[in-house]
Amino acid sequence: MAALHSRLKMLGPEQLTGFADRLHEVLDRLDTPAHAAACHGIGDAFLYMRCAVVLSGRTTFGNVALHPPAMAAFDGCEAERLLDAAARAYEKSTGLPWEHDPAAFSDEEPYSRWLDISFHSEDPWATNLGLEYELTYADLIDDLCHSAIWTSWWQGSGRDELIADVYLGSTRPVAARRGRRIVKLTLHWTTLGSHSSLGASQSRQAYDDVLTVLTTAQQTLDLPQLPELPNPAPPDPDYVEQQRRARL
Known part of the structure; x- marks a missing residue:
């Protein structure tokens, strides 16, 4: 490489x-x-x-x-x-x-979602808080991208897409790059789940991490106040178990 x-x-x-x-x-x-x-x-x-x-x-x-x-x-x-x-x-x-x-x-369907949050770390275990966290996080991003209220909020930025790259292991100031269609934020956190109270569930940790990214975007880009982010419903236990077995 x-x-x-x-x-x-x-x-x-x-x-x-x-x-x-x-x-x-x-x-x-x-x-x-x-x-x-x-x-x-x-x-x-x-x-x-x-x-x-x-x-x-x-x-x-x-x-x-x-x-x-x-x-x-x-x-x-x-x-x-x-x-x-x-x-x-x-x-x-x-x-x-x-x-x-x-x-x-190409002949592929173009990517049309307005929000993409990715977590990065040199430690492969740092980005893995558990299956419940992962499923809740994915559901939240889908809900936000399909929400007319949240989509309208992001359209106030004048850009098509928000890409947030979160790097774990250290803390640094937020960096923002503004293009014609995309805003790219680079954030540095110590760990995933660090924005939640001690003992919070994986679903709550995912919710708080997504909310932290959106709040950072709102403050960094001087956007209107965030719409309400609905509290996440814990994933169905049977579905979690099904997904866990599928990954064995």
């Missing part, structure tokens, strides 16, 4: 968007049932395995693309960082948020 990052730093904005478009195309070539079966790939794990194939070079990629059983060699591999390599190079060189969506130039 270090060599790739060095090369991307030398590219201009148009070349970086071209790289992202080409990456989208080659990853799509490996997105077949035969390739997935060969590496037992499913969901994000399968995507990261395909990234590992691409990062292995043109010869390896060509062989795997033509011979799906060769994908078995990448079972368990991952190169997730390849996905946002162009975006990070673009933002570092221009100081603007990455707004290019390769899927918009």
Whole structure:
């Protein structure tokens, strides 16, 4: 990855968007049932395995693309960082948020949600507070993106999308990058769930973390007062257990 990052730093904005478009195309070539079966790939794990194939070079990629059983060699591999390599190079060189969506130039349904919150940490366990937290968090984001009241609130920013990247392990001032369509916030927290009272449930922790991100956006971007965020209903225990068994 270090060599790739060095090369991307030398590219201009148009070349970086071209790289992202080409990456989208080659990853799509490996997105077949035969390739997935060969590496037992499913969901994000399968995507990261395909990234590992691409990062292995043109010869390896060509062989795997033509011979799906060769994908078995990448079972368990991952190169997730390849996905946002162009975006990070673009933002570092221009100081603007990455707004290019390769899927918009394909047959895929374009991404239309106005809110995206992602958590990052060098410690893989730091972003895992439990299945109940994860399910509540996902439901909250879906509800906000489908809420006419919340969507109207965000439209007051004059942008299409709010992307919040939360990095865990330290505290630093909030950074905001404003593009034509996107506002990107970078936040630093010590841990997930740190905005809740001691002993709070996972659902409550997810609620408080999402609310903290939205409050930070409101204050940083000088937006109107937040609409009411409904208290989360705990996920159905049977559904939680079903999801837990599916991930074993």
